[in-house]
Amino acid sequence: MADIIRVAGVTKDYDANTRALDNVSLSIPEGEWTAIMGPSGSGKTTLLNIISCLDSPTKGTVEIGQTAVTGLSQKALTRFRCQNIGLIFQQYHLVPYLTALENVMLAQYFSGTVDEKDAKQALEDVGLLHRVDHVPAHLSGGEQQRVCIARALINAPRIIMADEPTGNLDGLNGRKVLELISKLKQEGHTIVMVTHSHNVAALADRIIELVDGKIVSDCPGKGAGPEKAPARAEA
DSSP: OOEEEEEEEEEEEEETTEEEEEEEEEEEETTOEEEEEOSTTSSHHHHHHHHTTSSOOSEEEEEETTEEGGGSOHHHHHHHHHHHEEEEETTOOOOTTSOHHHHHHHHHHHHTOOOHHHHHHHHHHTTOGGGTTOOGGGSOHHHHHHHHHHHHHTTOOSEEEEESTTTTSOHHHHHHHHHHHHHHHHTTOEEEEEOSOHHHHTTSSEEEEEETTEEEEEEEOOOOOGGGSOSSTTO
16 A cells, blocks of 8 residues: 655754654555554654644655645645644643534634534534534543544544544543544544553554654554453553
8 A cells, every 4th residue: 555654864853952853764554553652752742743744844854645745835734734634632622612513613614614514424423413512611531532533534634643642531431532543544544643552552553662753663563443452541
């Protein structure tokens, strides 16, 4: 299968004394679920942010599909991200005064089109149609994360980027989120997920480990899916 993400010689310096990534190169085939692991400060979230078009490297290039995203202007980069990448965050990043439906529709707004019917369908797909009118404060952590997944999916992206998507959830809700992510993979989405959990990483097709901004390991995962995961996802 063709590579959908190509990272070549990426280095990220935040200042003269802080190098988050050091000459990282990797390719990710379309439809693969890749887990990125590493200790705190290893550069895994920085790498995810650069692939997600949320940050730019100091050196090196990133290509997504046929687009060299490191050569795009900030405006073009934002447009490309909205059209091609769905983002799932550990901290949810929902607007507190908007309902679940409005939070999902906000992602549509930034892509240039708004369709309430499609937003409701996205919430139904994650099992939250009955919560469309609830603001985040009236949703559980697991429900808020499922709203994030619905928001990530609303523009039909080819790639899903997830930063510790089960990190703030208990075992049951973490498992539900992993089931949704596994379903997305089965539907053909490319998944790139940062996680500190070996149990969660094992569900992926591939596990990349970073230490001090360098790739130190790149090996197959079990690709088992959450049905074979331990009950406590974040063990």
